[in-house]
Amino acid sequence: MIYRKASEKLLELASYFKVVAVVGPRQSGKTTLVRSIFPHKPYISLEDPDRRRYAIEDPRGFLGDFPEGAILDEVQRTPELFSYLQGIVDDKPTTGQFILTGSNNFLLQQSITQSLAGRVGYLQLLPFQLAEIYSKEEEVPDEDSLMLNGGFPPIYQPGIPTHLWYPNYLRTYIERDVRQVKNISDLIVFERFIRLLAGRVGQELNLSSLGNEVGVDSKTIQSWVGILESSFLIYLLRPHFQNFNKIIVKRPKLYFLDTGLVSFLLGIERKDQLKTHPLRGALFENLIVTELIKQRTHQAQEINLFFWRDKTGHEIDVLIDEGVDLIPVEIKSGKTINSDYFKNLKFWMKLSGQKKGMVLYCGDQSQSRSDGVKVLNWKGYFYSD
CATH class of the missing domain: 3.40.50.300 (P-loop containing nucleotide triphosphate hydrolases)
Structure with missing residues (x-):
C-alpha cells in the first residue's frame, strides 16, 4: 500500500x-x-x-x-x-x-x-500526489508520462493500464454518480460536454461558448459544471479578488483534478502524441496546479491559489496567497529559460509592489535572480522537502 x-x-x-x-x-x-x-x-x-x-x-x-x-x-x-x-x-x-x-x-x-x-x-483526498508515488526526485519519470498516467490509485496498484481504466471510470461516473445528483436525460450529450471541457483546460470558463457548442443553454452548462465540481473532477481557479488595476478578468480558469483523465478525454494515448499536441503546455500547467492543490487539501487546509489576468493580455498563471504576501508563479513546459518567462512577472510585481516571484519549468537549471524571481525545475520544487 x-x-x-x-x-x-x-x-x-x-x-x-x-x-x-x-x-x-x-x-x-x-x-x-x-x-x-x-x-x-x-x-x-x-x-x-x-x-x-x-x-x-x-x-x-x-x-x-x-x-x-x-x-x-x-x-x-x-x-x-x-x-x-x-x-x-x-x-x-x-x-x-x-x-x-x-x-x-x-x-x-x-x-x-x-x-x-x-x-x-x-x-x-484527491488522487496521488507525485511525492506519494515516487519517493525522491531521481525516481520521478518525465512529465509526459505523468500527464498521461494521472494519479488515480488503480493505475499504480494493481496497475491497470490507462487505456482500460479511464474509459470504465468515465462510464461509471456518468451512469451512476451524475444521475445521483441530477436526472440528466441525455447522457450522451453530457459526455460530449465533458470532452469539450477537456479541450478548454487552463482557459477561462466561457459558459455561453460551451453552451453553443454542446447545444444547450448557459444555465444548463453552469449546472453541469457544478456537478463536475462537486464530484471532484474539475477545479475552477478563481481570479484574485484584489484589484491592482480596474481591468482584470472575472471568469475562473478551468482545470481537471487529474491529468490522466484529461489526456484520455482528448484522445491522447502515447507520449509521442502528447509531445506535439497543441494543449501540451496547458496539460503541464494543469499538472502543476493540481499538485499545488493537493499539497493543501491533503493537509486539510483551504486552497490559497488564484490567478490574475488583465484585459490587455498580461497574466500570472497562479498567485499563492500567503496572507501578507502574494507569490506569483509562472508555469512553463519548456526546458530552456528565455526572457518571455519573466515579462508578466515583472509587470505584475511592479504593479502590485510584491518583491518575490517564481518560474516552474521543465529544465534543469535553477536561478535566483536579482529582481526577486526564482527559476526552479518543477520536480525540485515539489521534492524540496
Missing part, C-alpha cells in the same frame, strides 16, 4: 472531532485510507443495496448496531442518517466516533450542514 500524506492529518482530525468526513473523487483511495487508519472500526459500504435500505428504513436500528462508531462509506447515499447521527454523537464526548466518506461534496455538505455542523472535521 502506498503511504498517503493525508494519514497524519486524518488522525489529528479524529482526535478533535466526533465525526470526520473524508471526501474526494470516486477511486481516489478514500476507503483504503480510512480502513488502514481505523482498522478496528466496523466498515459499512452504503453502496450495498441491502445495507442502504436498512439505513434508510430503520436509521435508529442501523446506527444502534455500532455503539462505538463505524466507517460509513459513500454516506451521501443515505442523507436520512444524518439527523439520527447527530443525537448519537452528542450523547458521547468521544472524538473520532464515525468516519464518513463521500464522492459527492454537494450532497454530503448539504446533509452535514443541516444536521452535523460544528461536529465534523473535513479532509479532501
Whole structure:
C-alpha cells in the first residue's frame, strides 16, 4: 500500500472531532485510507443495496448496531442518517466516533450542514500526489508520462493500464454518480460536454461558448459544471479578488483534478502524441496546479491559489496567497529559460509592489535572480522537502 500524506492529518482530525468526513473523487483511495487508519472500526459500504435500505428504513436500528462508531462509506447515499447521527454523537464526548466518506461534496455538505455542523472535521483526498508515488526526485519519470498516467490509485496498484481504466471510470461516473445528483436525460450529450471541457483546460470558463457548442443553454452548462465540481473532477481557479488595476478578468480558469483523465478525454494515448499536441503546455500547467492543490487539501487546509489576468493580455498563471504576501508563479513546459518567462512577472510585481516571484519549468537549471524571481525545475520544487 502506498503511504498517503493525508494519514497524519486524518488522525489529528479524529482526535478533535466526533465525526470526520473524508471526501474526494470516486477511486481516489478514500476507503483504503480510512480502513488502514481505523482498522478496528466496523466498515459499512452504503453502496450495498441491502445495507442502504436498512439505513434508510430503520436509521435508529442501523446506527444502534455500532455503539462505538463505524466507517460509513459513500454516506451521501443515505442523507436520512444524518439527523439520527447527530443525537448519537452528542450523547458521547468521544472524538473520532464515525468516519464518513463521500464522492459527492454537494450532497454530503448539504446533509452535514443541516444536521452535523460544528461536529465534523473535513479532509479532501484527491488522487496521488507525485511525492506519494515516487519517493525522491531521481525516481520521478518525465512529465509526459505523468500527464498521461494521472494519479488515480488503480493505475499504480494493481496497475491497470490507462487505456482500460479511464474509459470504465468515465462510464461509471456518468451512469451512476451524475444521475445521483441530477436526472440528466441525455447522457450522451453530457459526455460530449465533458470532452469539450477537456479541450478548454487552463482557459477561462466561457459558459455561453460551451453552451453553443454542446447545444444547450448557459444555465444548463453552469449546472453541469457544478456537478463536475462537486464530484471532484474539475477545479475552477478563481481570479484574485484584489484589484491592482480596474481591468482584470472575472471568469475562473478551468482545470481537471487529474491529468490522466484529461489526456484520455482528448484522445491522447502515447507520449509521442502528447509531445506535439497543441494543449501540451496547458496539460503541464494543469499538472502543476493540481499538485499545488493537493499539497493543501491533503493537509486539510483551504486552497490559497488564484490567478490574475488583465484585459490587455498580461497574466500570472497562479498567485499563492500567503496572507501578507502574494507569490506569483509562472508555469512553463519548456526546458530552456528565455526572457518571455519573466515579462508578466515583472509587470505584475511592479504593479502590485510584491518583491518575490517564481518560474516552474521543465529544465534543469535553477536561478535566483536579482529582481526577486526564482527559476526552479518543477520536480525540485515539489521534492524540496
